[in-house]
Amino acid sequence: MKLSSKIYTGIIFAFLFAPIIVLLIFSFNEAKSLSVFSSFSFKWYTELFNDRDTLESVKNTVVLALSATAISTTMGTAAAFGIYRVRRNWYKSIFNTVTNIPMINPDIITGISMMLVFVFVGRLFGMATSLNFWTILIAHVTFCLPYVIFQVLPKLQQMDYSLVEAAQDLGCTPVRAFFKVTLPEIMPGIITGAIMAFTLSLDDFVISYFTSGNDFQTLPIRIYGMTKKTVTPKMYALATIIFFVTMALLLLNNIIDNKESRELKRKKKEIKGG
Amino acid sequence: MNKHKKGGAFLPLAPYSLWSVLFIVVPLIFVAYYAFTDEAFRFTTENITRFFTATSNIQAEDGTMQEVRTYLVIFGRSLKLAVISTFICLLMGYPMAYIMARAKERTQKILVTLIMIPMWMNFLIRTYAWMTILQDTGIINNILGFFGIQPIHIIGTETAVIIGMVYDYFPYMILPIYSIMAKMDTKLLEAARDLGCNSFGVLRRVIFPLSLPGVISGITMVLIPSISTFYISQKLGNGKFFLIGDAIEGQYIANNLHFAAAIAFILMVILLVCMGVVKYFTSKTYGGE
Structure with missing residues (x-):
């Protein structure tokens, strides 16, 4: 890299990380001030861990993200496999258009549109509040699905179909061939899709805001509620923890990635050698 | 090969097809439906016209009040x-x-x-x-x-x-x-x-x-x-x-x-x-x- 490039990169990353560093530092501030650092303390962390509602919302967020990931990954993988086998082009193009909608539409419209349906159906059944865990789960599964499908589909298209045929010629039923041959081949796509679904679900605020009821708060909704009132460094403690969890997840992802690419290289060598 | 590739698409595709109709297509139709109806779900264009015609007063930079859309x-x-x-x-x-x-x-x-x-x-x-x-x-x-x-x-x-x-x-x-x-x-x-x-x-x-x-x-x-x-x-x-x-x-x-x-x-x-x-x-x- 040239010196000018290095300087530019430095400036950009200073801009990207300045707010995060500010949060990290001031989460350890004894005083409530957000601009003057008085002395080091874990006060806000203790306060955070005594905050029942926030802890509850963390639990809710994880439960929701895990459920949404499990459902969207299963349904999405099946859908990708299905569309891969469909030969009618008109069906494929409708499938593509519809699947793209949640990715292109602004979150606020996706959220509002689903909320309208939930409220309408709720009214039909005479319910006072129709928004609950199930509605937010449906919403999360819906916006995660396209990401899973578009991660899995290319892997299917890259796969050598003769492997499946070989398995079937050797006596596998189509179902068995899917689990023995196809599934392992497309696994990297499924894993990437699942990770994307999980992080998207964890991070979503706008769609959750419109589709969740009062009895099920996720962490972003809780944060929204907390930042509506006065500023408290408890939030900074929370942000710091989220930051380190994110870092750990990214690191883990990188390690898996490196392992995979190393194995791929090894396999290629074996093929060349044999 | 075609024999294998043809069939078996319906079953895995069915849940998602149903899901995407119910939770992607229908909600968008509902946006339009709500946009063009009133509280009693009677057809109206009032909501749309309200967007284009509703006015309010804001203070302009020189301190005078101005009516704007x-x-x-x-x-x-x-x-x-x-x-x-x-x-x-x-x-x-x-x-x-x-x-x-x-x-x-x-x-x-x-x-x-x-x-x-x-x-x-x-x-x-x-x-x-x-x-x-x-x-x-x-x-x-x-x-x-x-x-x-x-x-x-x-x-x-x-x-x-x-x-x-x-x-x-x-x-x-x-x-x-x-x-x-x-x-x-x-x-x-x-x-x-x-x-x-x-x-x-x-x-x-x-x-x-x-x-x-x-x-x-x-x-x-x-x-x-x-x-x-x-x-x-x-x-x-x-x-x-x-x-x-x-x-x-x-x-x-x-x-x-x-x-x-x-x-x-x-x-x-x-x-x-x-x-x-x-x-x-x-x-x-x-x-x-």
Whole structure:
């Protein structure tokens, strides 16, 4: 890299990380001030861990993200496999258009549109509040699905179909061939899709805001509620923890990635050698 | 082979097909349905006309009161702030993407991860962090004060809202441009150089045209969320700069679902038209490929 490039990169990353560093530092501030650092303390962390509602919302967020990931990954993988086998082009193009909608539409419209349906159906059944865990789960599964499908589909298209045929010629039923041959081949796509679904679900605020009821708060909704009132460094403690969890997840992802690419290289060598 | 490839598509595809109709297609129809009905679900165009004709009084810069079309002003402001933010993202992001694509492979990986880290932090928290930095008694003014410079007032201005938008959506601009540039065939650049282009010529004649699809997807990925945001303006604009997202949220809070749907419907139609135009021009430019 040239010196000018290095300087530019430095400036950009200073801009990207300045707010995060500010949060990290001031989460350890004894005083409530957000601009003057008085002395080091874990006060806000203790306060955070005594905050029942926030802890509850963390639990809710994880439960929701895990459920949404499990459902969207299963349904999405099946859908990708299905569309891969469909030969009618008109069906494929409708499938593509519809699947793209949640990715292109602004979150606020996706959220509002689903909320309208939930409220309408709720009214039909005479319910006072129709928004609950199930509605937010449906919403999360819906916006995660396209990401899973578009991660899995290319892997299917890259796969050598003769492997499946070989398995079937050797006596596998189509179902068995899917689990023995196809599934392992497309696994990297499924894993990437699942990770994307999980992080998207964890991070979503706008769609959750419109589709969740009062009895099920996720962490972003809780944060929204907390930042509506006065500023408290408890939030900074929370942000710091989220930051380190994110870092750990990214690191883990990188390690898996490196392992995979190393194995791929090894396999290629074996093929060349044999 | 055809024998195997034909069948077996229905069963795995059925759950998703049903799901996407119920929770993607039907909700969009419901937006239109609510937009064109009143509380008793009778047909009306009142919600739509209200968007275009509702007026309110605001104080102009010279202190006099002016009557303006409320929602048209809000929409114009959203568009203006979103376009400015997108342009700044592009201006800052394009050189960064270029630098990243030219770096060593290992460095590239690290830079991509670093760019993604803020993306993975909740956007509420990121916005909130800027609020503390930009406050009148915040860090920026503390640093300025340390050097004996007069404090500046940023929070509650359009500048603050733009800073927030740029910060929150910046990675969405860099990553698509970078991924196109990283795949670019370096032989083309060498060829251009051999044929007498200087560095700027290579950038203008080869790299930029080839990176255009990345630029377009970057622009859409920044423009759409920033035009429809509703948190950034509340926090960094002190609620003084009502945006179209705030309008939708406000109507939702007030339980005016039909009018909220009408605003959402209009926003959706405008975005669809814009994207149609962009798609038309890109397919015209890249139609041959």
